[in-house]
Amino acid sequence: MIRSDVELMLDVKAGDxxxxxxxxxxxxxxxxxxxxxxxxxxxxxxxxxxxxxxRIYRARKDYFAGAKFTTWLFRIATNLALNSVRDNxxxxxxxxxxxxxxxxxxxxxxxxxxxxxDEHMIERDRAEFIRRTIAAxxxxxxxxxxxxxxxxxxxxEIAKVLECSESALKSLLFRAYETLRIELAPLMTQxxxxxxxxxxxS
Amino acid sequence: MKCEEVSRELxxxxxxxxxxxxxxxxxxxxxxxxxxxxxxxxxxRVWTVLDEMPVxxxxxxxxxxxxxxxxDEPRPGWFRWFVPQPRLALSMALLVALCVWxxxxxxxxxxxxTIPSVPTEQQQFQVIENLGVLENYDVLSKFDxxxxxxxxxxxxxxxxxxxxxxxGGM
Numbered sequence: 001m002i003r004s005d006v007e008l009m010l011d012v013k014a015g016d017x018x019x020x021x022x023x024x025x026x027x028x029x030x031x032x033x034x035x036x037x038x039x040x041x042x043x044x045x046x047x048x049x050x051x052x053x054x055r056i057y058r059a060r061k062d063y064f065a066g067a068k069f070t071t072w073l074f075r076i077a078t079n080l081a082l083n084s085v086r087d088n089x090x091x092x093x094x095x096x097x098x099x100x101x102x103x104x105x106x107x108x109x110x111x112x113x114x115x116x117x118d119e120h121m122i123e124r125d126r127a128e129f130i131r132r133t134i135a136a137x138x139x140x141x142x143x144x145x146x147x148x149x150x151x152x153x154x155x156x157e158i159a160k161v162l163e164c165s166e167s168a169l170k171s172l173l174f175r176a177y178e179t180l181r182i183e184l185a186p187l188m189t190q191x192x193x194x195x196x197x198x199x200x201x202s
Numbered sequence: 203m204k205c206e207e208v209s210r211e212l213x214x215x216x217x218x219x220x221x222x223x224x225x226x227x228x229x230x231x232x233x234x235x236x237x238x239x240x241x242x243x244x245x246x247r248v249w250t251v252l253d254e255m256p257v258x259x260x261x262x263x264x265x266x267x268x269x270x271x272x273x274d275e276p277r278p279g280w281f282r283w284f285v286p287q288p289r290l291a292l293s294m295a296l297l298v299a300l301c302v303w304x305x306x307x308x309x310x311x312x313x314x315x316t317i318p319s320v321p322t323e324q325q326q327f328q329v330i331e332n333l334g335v336l337e338n339y340d341v342l343s344k345f346d347x348x349x350x351x352x353x354x355x356x357x358x359x360x361x362x363x364x365x366x367x368x369x370g371g372m
Binding site for chain 2: 020024028032037045046049050053057123127131134145148150154171174180181184185187
């Protein structure tokens with residue numbers, strides 16, 4: 001019998017560590033990917049994902065089945081990611097005041113088939129271009145797009161995670177996708193062969 | 203429906219999460235508005251491009267590290283009652299403050315408030331003690347004499363009396 005997230009969490013509350021392992025197996029991958037796309041650093045993303053699971057484990061005694069588990073999980077993750085992004089930005093600002101930034105990312109050119117023969121390298125460059133474009137979005141828009149496109153959350157749930165109204169979320173998503181539509185236009189004219197999805201959130 | 207209004211519902215329409223009424227409104231607008239139709243098509247293509255983002259696998263030691271961190275978490279035990287807890291400390295402080303406040307409130311004894319006070323033993327003794335004085339005729343007569351003296355002149359008369367006493371004494 002497949003238990004729901006809420007049932008698993010209630011078992012964790014009762015002291016069942018195996019249920020916590022099941023939640024970990026289920027959400028480790030989406031959580032690490034969400035955090036990686038938010039902070040754009042693998043090590044930081046993994047540290048934050050561990051912190052999310054640890055906070056859930058610590059709060060197990062206070063858990064009540066009122067809220068959806070994923071809302072709680074991604075709310076913690078979003079808050080941690082936003083704090084990390086802001087801290088990192090402040091650190092960078094302090095460094096840039098003292099010395100010229102030598103760790104600036106090189107501007108990535110839109111990869112074309114003429115530039116690279118190797119298909120794998122083209123795909124990698126396209127992925128990096130997309131990643132940077134998403135990373136350039138304002139933090140809240142970025143989180144909204146990631147939760148909508150990759151986590152397939154419904155509007156009510158995303159609104160709860162981002163602590164805004166559904167109406168505000170729709171505007172946020174529209175602005176975010178409008179920016180992506182303009183910024184990713186070069187990739188849309190140069191499609192690669194192995195596309196996934198049918199043009200809507202997977 | 204105007205282009206601006208459609209833009210807010212366009213994402214929900216494209217990801218098939220809009221309700222039937224919203225769908226009909228957006229479809230009606232798209233049928234008559236070429237720019238919005240083109241934009242909708244580009245949004246679809248954006249989502250296709252976003253699918254190209256690879257999935258990042260967590261490192262192999264992810265679970266082991268997390269389990270170790272959980273194992274290192276302090277276990278609840280009998281000694282946790284001795285660990286200072288802010289909530290408990292605040293509750294105790296409030297309880298103590300309430301006790302002090304209650305103990306300092308003026309006490310109102312309903313028996314003493316309604317029944318007229320009974321003279322104490324000391325008051326009764328004073329009354330008995332003064333009985334002898336009140337029964338003494340000389341004392342009472344002097345009280346009467348003093349009461350007949352005019353008020354302002356009384357001190358002067360007393361002075362005259364005292365001088366006469368002094369001269370007589372010499």
